[in-house]
Amino acid sequence: MQIVVGSILSIEELALVHETLVRATFEDGRATAGFAARLVKDNRQAVNDRKIEMVRKLVEERILGNELFRMAVRPKQLTPVMFSRYEPGMHYGSHVDDALMQGMRTDVSFTLFLSEPETYDGGDLVIESASGEDTVKLAAGSLVAYPSTALHHVAQVRQGERLAAVGWARSFVRDPAQREMLFDLDTARRQMFAREGKSAEYDLVSKSLANLMRMWVED
Amino acid sequence: MQIVVGSILSIEELALVHETLVRATFEDGRATAGFAARLVKDNRQAVNDRKIEMVRKLVEERILGNELFRMAVRPKQLTPVMFSRYEPGMHYGSHVDDALMQGMRTDVSFTLFLSEPETYDGGDLVIESASGEDTVKLAAGSLVAYPSTALHHVAQVRQGERLAAVGWARSFVRDPAQREMLFDLDTARRQMFAREGKSAEYDLVSKSLANLMRMWVED
Amino acid sequence: MQIVVGSILSIEELALVHETLVRATFEDGRATAGFAARLVKDNRQAVNDRKIEMVRKLVEERILGNELFRMAVRPKQLTPVMFSRYEPGMHYGSHVDDALMQGMRTDVSFTLFLSEPETYDGGDLVIESASGEDTVKLAAGSLVAYPSTALHHVAQVRQGERLAAVGWARSFVRDPAQREMLFDLDTARRQMFAREGKSAEYDLVSKSLANLMRMWVED
Amino acid sequence: MQIVVGSILSIEELALVHETLVRATFEDGRATAGFAARLVKDNRQAVNDRKIEMVRKLVEERILGNELFRMAVRPKQLTPVMFSRYEPGMHYGSHVDDALMQGMRTDVSFTLFLSEPETYDGGDLVIESASGEDTVKLAAGSLVAYPSTALHHVAQVRQGERLAAVGWARSFVRDPAQREMLFDLDTARRQMFAREGKSAEYDLVSKSLANLMRMWVED
């Protein structure tokens, strides 16, 4: 289940992130890539030091605090988000993210776009599947989350600069199909509650939702 | 999930079953019991021959055709039902039914009561669990279905005669907790449809129900 | 996992199907729809009688005989394919297919397009997901297969006539993510065998593929 | 699997709990209820502050230290227990407990009764299921534990005051049917050991028990 979440960051917060990243230290992205990803990764990443600590935590809080993100992802934990910069000519070739990062299973990948799309050419996030490619390029401050099982790549930036924050969530619910079902039932019961209160049908759906979580949650 | 289904048989059908069983050949119930059950089984069972074939099929059709039974049990197949008779002093001690009968997994056990409760003393079906005992004695023509995982026994008949049809269902859904969830969601969506038609919430619950079945059904 | 399989039928076979369907009896598609689908289904379906039996079997054989279909779907069994016809103004609203049809679990849905796309306007098959809609309209004789878990609809035909054969497969492998993994490993090992024969790596991948199937197959 | 555990607290400990709760601060129980439970919850709960910290920990230790509780529940962790008080007219309507509390999955719910049953009318804990209702009202110091999947309610207190400690356990073993099986095999092997020592049958059952736990435990 792939979702887009708009306005994770306010305009002021976005400005703060930009200001901070201007002063951050960027290094070759290959520093954090495995032996094979290294061959296809060509970008820059902010060193995770004190200079960016505050905005990193701000971004993580905004993501975890977003209700749509929480309903769709059911996050237990995030890895520290990484700020990446693609300059003209840079790209990140097709790869699947590691399944374990610092001992945490990566169930959901996300990209929070930080540059306005009209300020750079190329740089689309392309999520690949047997049914074709899904191309994503969002407004600054918006986020896309997708199952970490998908092959994906970042297309070459031809002009301008693409700033983004990327990270991974360990979900309470491992299987994307199960997360989608919980999302659907939770959506249905909230709409039912809004319309008819604690009806008998609301109670049946709520009970089912709670007990499906008991069957599926890994805490 | 244990349910009672009333009026599986009509009065006329019940009469037909009684007439037929009067002429049937009954044998010692130990003939169909395993080496350990034999020690605690003391009843009579109708030999499954031509004389009872028609009413056996009638009973099976009425059970499989009952909508509440179908929603709660999700039957794929039944074993041939057996007609048992308990005379004064007879009983069936505590046991768990075999998990495989003629190559079929037994998920749900059922008893269709054929004698009116006021015509015999004792003879309750007692379903045991860690939370205590559940005693069941129903009107003639009514059925109780319960997970075959439960220990159970038939209390001694002290007076009169207890006729019943017993059998087992292979469910499309193995786990009783999953069957209960499908029952709840199916109940909710039918009530929603009756009240509001094909609403957005109805569609979400229906999609979830269909896809839970895809996750769980063994056909 | 959604795949397109081209040229299921040859030009001659396609012609034969068309000739046959001209003489077939078509009825209202609501005849085979459940109580809710009936509200959104508006098409015509060929009555499954002797007149179409031969082409129905031909189509089923061609689908089951296609190697790409077999590798992606791992079919155990198909329901009888149904020939549907959409005339101008007709459509089929959003729905999820039933999970059980005649006691068979429906894992994969497929549509074999029988009309050339330039002969009708509209009539796209639209597969919906949380990440958006996927619109499919293929050359006559080509097929799309997709998990039956997806909401989907057929857009209104605005002009011309849309003939298609639709059906469902019970897969040996229930979970779409597992089918995709088997597809990937099978593809890899065939390419390895073609290039390097029965190498040590080929043997490791083949052993893993066979044993994953032992873990996952429901026969 | 629902069990009753007697004498979790000694008479002295029970007295200590009562003395402490007399001085505790109680607030409206809706403070800790979700948006829907709030509509049916009508009781008072002790604020979890320093005044009750000592007895709260005492109660948690006594529960976790009870061998029957450990064998039946296989607890990994408890939420902090909450002390609730029902005054005349108060009740808690039918609901299912949340599946996640502070990031912990709730597998087992328990109520430790703190008031002697003859000191109040009503106030039964009613555990609902498809097979009927189970009504529980225990001696002060006794506890009932039941799967958190069950709908349940507390009947209205008509006279007197009902004090109780309630809480939830995260079990090492998620599925109630699996917990029951481990309980049965553990009971059997302990009785076998007591009677016959480390016999060949004891060894087989012990090996099976350990390896079932390896299959099922989530640590």
Added chain:
Amino acid sequence: MQIVVGSILSIEELALVHETLVRATFEDGRATAGFAARLVKDNRQAVNDRKIEMVRKLVEERILGNELFRMAVRPKQLTPVMFSRYEPGMHYGSHVDDALMQGMRTDVSFTLFLSEPETYDGGDLVIESASGEDTVKLAAGSLVAYPSTALHHVAQVRQGERLAAVGWARSFVRDPAQREMLFDLDTARRQMFAREGKSAEYDLVSKSLANLMRMWVED
């Protein structure tokens, strides 16, 4: 779980099999091998025609009728057994058996040795695993059964002739570790019953065994 079952065939039956195979038609074993196994398979196999039909059925009955085989393998179905002959210089290189044969999942492989071990040199069945190789060469009429997940090969016959019947079982229980646990608990309870009858411990172990089968059996 790998087991040896002695004396599947009596001396008379063994003689009958030998007489029949003398008159049977043997063909190159590559006829029934997949594209990769073909490269390492070098033996002769009896054509499955009328000449051998009677002994083939006899062998299948004796295997399915053997109680140790049934307790260890829990067979639902066998593929038709194949009679193979290795002449001097022949062997079958390392391979894993196909997971599906004629639509049946192959869980357990077996070899029934038909030649006395002293009548041929080499020809050992070698079952490979990460912990090393297991070499099996049994008396005529004895059988070894092992999980079909294992890599294995037949060592070159250096002198004499090696006749064997090989085949595959679809087990009711897919996972070898689960089959082993059922075997252990079944062994324990039979010994308990022999010694102490239907004791409380016997009942607990029997209930657990039946309900584990309900959890695991695929019928």
Added chain:
Amino acid sequence: MQIVVGSILSIEELALVHETLVRATFEDGRATAGFAARLVKDNRQAVNDRKIEMVRKLVEERILGNELFRMAVRPKQLTPVMFSRYEPGMHYGSHVDDALMQGMRTDVSFTLFLSEPETYDGGDLVIESASGEDTVKLAAGSLVAYPSTALHHVAQVRQGERLAAVGWARSFVRDPAQREMLFDLDTARRQMFAREGKSAEYDLVSKSLANLMRMWVED
């Protein structure tokens, strides 16, 4: 999956361990055994105090740092290793290790041999299974790891002294068959990468490996 890992410790490290253990305090091994293991355990174990803390940590680091161990075991965590000493006449009878130790599931057991095999008679580690016994006696500094599901014993030491470090790993991957599959695919892809770099087949196998881990890892 059982594996031998050579040279976990260097000669210098081995000497350091020996020097330390000479000064360590040893106690009766029954101190850490359950009520039944106590009956068959007869060895000495080093008290886990400050005197051995440094070498204990060294040994744990060397085990966790070994790449073959990591690929085969996928360890999340180890229990503190225990140093055991068998003097002439001592042994440890057949047993299965506890499934939970200090709240950690024990998936893999390991023994690091510390005495050269020629310095003591007997003392083999014997891993039992339905297919027979596997006898292991390794060079000092070498380790064997095997599923904790296996019955095993240490044969009587007849002469000399047997020093060893034993411990348990909680694996990220619970099921031994799944660990073996990950091991095979990881081995294959590394060999492919070494020979042909990031080829299309390498990418397919890598994607499958990562996504199998997503399906199976418990973090």
